Amino acid sequence: MRIDVEDLVLRYGDVTALDRLTLSLEGGKIYGLLGRNGSGKTSLLSVLAAFRKESAGTVRIDGQPVFENAGLTRRVSLIRDVGETIDIGTVEDALYFAEWLRPNWDAEYARTLLDTFGLTPKAKVKSMSKGQRSAMGVLVGLAGRAPLTMFDESYLGMDPPSRYAFYDALLADYMAHPRTIILSTHLIEEVSSLFEEVVIIDHGRLVVHEETQTLLSRGTAVTGPAEQVDTFTHGLTVLGAKQLGPTKSAMLYGDLDDARRRKAVEAGLELGPIAMQDLFIHLTGEPK
Amino acid sequence: MRFPSRLLLANMVFALMLWAGFFVLVVAVTVGIAVFGTLNESVWEKAVQVTRWYALFVGVALVREFLPMYIAHGQTRRQFGAQAAVTVALFAPFLSALMAVGYLLETVLYNLAGRPQALGRAHLYAEPTQVPLVLIEYLVEFLAWIVAGALVGAGFYRWQGGGLLTIPIGVGLVVLAEGAIGTELRLPFLGSLPLRVDLPQSLALTLGTGLGTFLLGLLLVWAVIRDVPLRNRLS
Numbered sequence: 001m002r003i004d005v006e007d008l009v010l011r012y013g014d015v016t017a018l019d020r021l022t023l024s025l026e027g028g029k030i031y032g033l034l035g036r037n038g039s040g041k042t043s044l045l046s047v048l049a050a051f052r053k054e055s056a057g058t059v060r061i062d063g064q065p066v067f068e069n070a071g072l073t074r075r076v077s078l079i080r081d082v083g084e085t086i087d088i089g090t091v092e093d094a095l096y097f098a099e100w101l102r103p104n105w106d107a108e109y110a111r112t113l114l115d116t117f118g119l120t121p122k123a124k125v126k127s128m129s130k131g132q133r134s135a136m137g138v139l140v141g142l143a144g145r146a147p148l149t150m151f152d153e154s155y156l157g158m159d160p161p162s163r164y165a166f167y168d169a170l171l172a173d174y175m176a177h178p179r180t181i182i183l184s185t186h187l188i189e190e191v192s193s194l195f196e197e198v199v200i201i202d203h204g205r206l207v208v209h210e211e212t213q214t215l216l217s218r219g220t221a222v223t224g225p226a227e228q229v230d231t232f233t234h235g236l237t238v239l240g241a242k243q244l245g246p247t248k249s250a251m252l253y254g255d256l257d258d259a260r261r262r263k264a265v266e267a268g269l270e271l272g273p274i275a276m277q278d279l280f281i282h283l284t285g286e287p288k
Numbered sequence: 289m290r291f292p293s294r295l296l297l298a299n300m301v302f303a304l305m306l307w308a309g310f311f312v313l314v315v316a317v318t319v320g321i322a323v324f325g326t327l328n329e330s331v332w333e334k335a336v337q338v339t340r341w342y343a344l345f346v347g348v349a350l351v352r353e354f355l356p357m358y359i360a361h362g363q364t365r366r367q368f369g370a371q372a373a374v375t376v377a378l379f380a381p382f383l384s385a386l387m388a389v390g391y392l393l394e395t396v397l398y399n400l401a402g403r404p405q406a407l408g409r410a411h412l413y414a415e416p417t418q419v420p421l422v423l424i425e426y427l428v429e430f431l432a433w434i435v436a437g438a439l440v441g442a443g444f445y446r447w448q449g450g451g452l453l454t455i456p457i458g459v460g461l462v463v464l465a466e467g468a469i470g471t472e473l474r475l476p477f478l479g480s481l482p483l484r485v486d487l488p489q490s491l492a493l494t495l496g497t498g499l500g501t502f503l504l505g506l507l508l509v510w511a512v513i514r515d516v517p518l519r520n521r522l523s
Contacts, residue, residue, distance in 0.1 A: 042520055046517070046518065046520070049360075049362075050359065050364070051359060051360070051517060051518040052517040052518065053515050053517065067515075068364045068365060068366060068515075069364070070363070070364045070366070070367055073359075073362040073363070073364060074362040074363070075362065076362055077360075077361075077362060078360065079360075080360075080520075082356075082518075082519065082520065084356040084357055084359070084360035084518060085357055085360045085361060087353065087357075088353055088354075088357055093298070096294060096298070097294060097295075097298075097357060097361070098361060100293075100294045101357075101358065101361035101362070101363060102361055102362070144361075146362065
């Protein structure tokens with residue numbers, strides 16, 4: 001589903017969570033939505049799912065306004081840690097309502113995911129551990145098969161094996177049933193391989209929206225003798241550096257043209273990719 | 289609009305289970321009174337006063353639990369409002385029927401034991417076996433208590449502490465309905481301060497006031513939830 005957001009503003013009283021945010025996603029991909037705490041990720045997703053009404057600006061999905069648009073919102077799913085879709089008695093109860101309210105609900109797939117995540121149908125959701133509640137949330141999100149499915153850090157409470165089971169299930173189900181998926185996360189390295197495009201927001205504004213490979217190509221690790229590395233990186237944007245004995249590795253941000261790359265090779269330096277998390281830290285500033 | 293079959297059924301099944309347990313408890317108390325004291329009044333009549341608070345809880349839960357679930361599952365507030373209204377409109381008579389069945393079962397027990405099933409306070413009905421009047425009284429009462437609960441629940445969900453301001457309005461709805469059936473509202477800790485309105489007693493007026501209270505309550509709930517944002521955090 002195509003998403004078009006223009007000059008979107010969302011305020012909570014005096015606090016401006018989204019500040020004239022403009023963004024377009026063509027849909028049919030897995031998007032990573034990255035941002036620091038309080039950057040506006042949850043606010044953006046909440047507006048896209050009609051959990052909240054925008055204070056100003058326009059939000060359109062497939063060309064239609066979202067808020068209170070029944071024909072559209074039934075095709076949109078946002079799973080948050082708050083647990084709106086699951087805090088309704090037992091696991092069975094939550095599935096009973098999900099099946100009834102979600103037009104594309106796949107009950108058989110839901111049962112498979114119950115086994116995958118080790119969830120018990122008779123268990124009371126509010127008594128579950130945080131990890132089990134998170135697993136229950138992602139189960140509802142996946143089995144709902146909404147054409148626009150969004151997960152807002154809803155899997156962070158899961159332990160690593162469960163998270164990887166979720167990533168595997170997500171990718172497999174996306175391949176079988178292509179749709180638009182947005183993953184908001186802090187576990188950037190763990191999940192970045194799933195992203196086809198990355199959106200980074202900060203202070204309620206768009207910082208970056210690029211294809212994952214394009215974004216990653218903007219960062220380069222330069223490794224070699226410390227003196228040569230320092231000479232090569234002089235005047236460039238250095239995100240960080242590590243040194244072990246005479247060997248140094250520096251992370252650069254920005255495109256390196258062919259001439260620069262040749263110069264690095266001639267100086268005996270190795271060029272390699274850097275992690276998306278390092279780029280993210282650079283793009284979103286200092287620690288808060 | 290889609291019929292709210294699962295919302296209604298879930299509430300009905302839960303209420304039926306509660307009612308069954310509650311009835312067994314009341315029978316046990318009744319037997320206790322018969323054995324250790326003097327049983328000459330309906331125990332069910334006194335016991336079922338607590339069910340109004342359950343009705344209030346149902347109203348609160350509709351907004352607190354089901355509204356966020358509906359929206360998170362891609363339904364609109366308008367769709368939820370319509371389905372909740374139909375649910376309340378059908379659930380209240382169902383709950384009233386459970387009250388009437390309780391009276392009838394108690395009548396059988398009292399007859400078997402040869403005890404009088406006298407009523408201790410004023411009602412629309414003079415005998416517990418006047419089923420239509422029993423149904424009407426509890427219907428009017430439950431409709432008001434459920435929408436009052438929904439209004440207060442909506443108020444607290446939307447404004448948190450500011451939801452306190454919806455309590456007097458909820459109380460007003462309940463007092464109006466109690467007035468329509470010729471009784472009063474006594475709140476916990478305020479027992480010496482009964483809240484009442486004196487309305488002329490006629491069946492038509494009772495039904496009209498009950499319906500009016502229900503519709504007014506729905507209107508007020510809708511005014512609160514029509515653009516309510518879902519909370520970002522539990523509290």
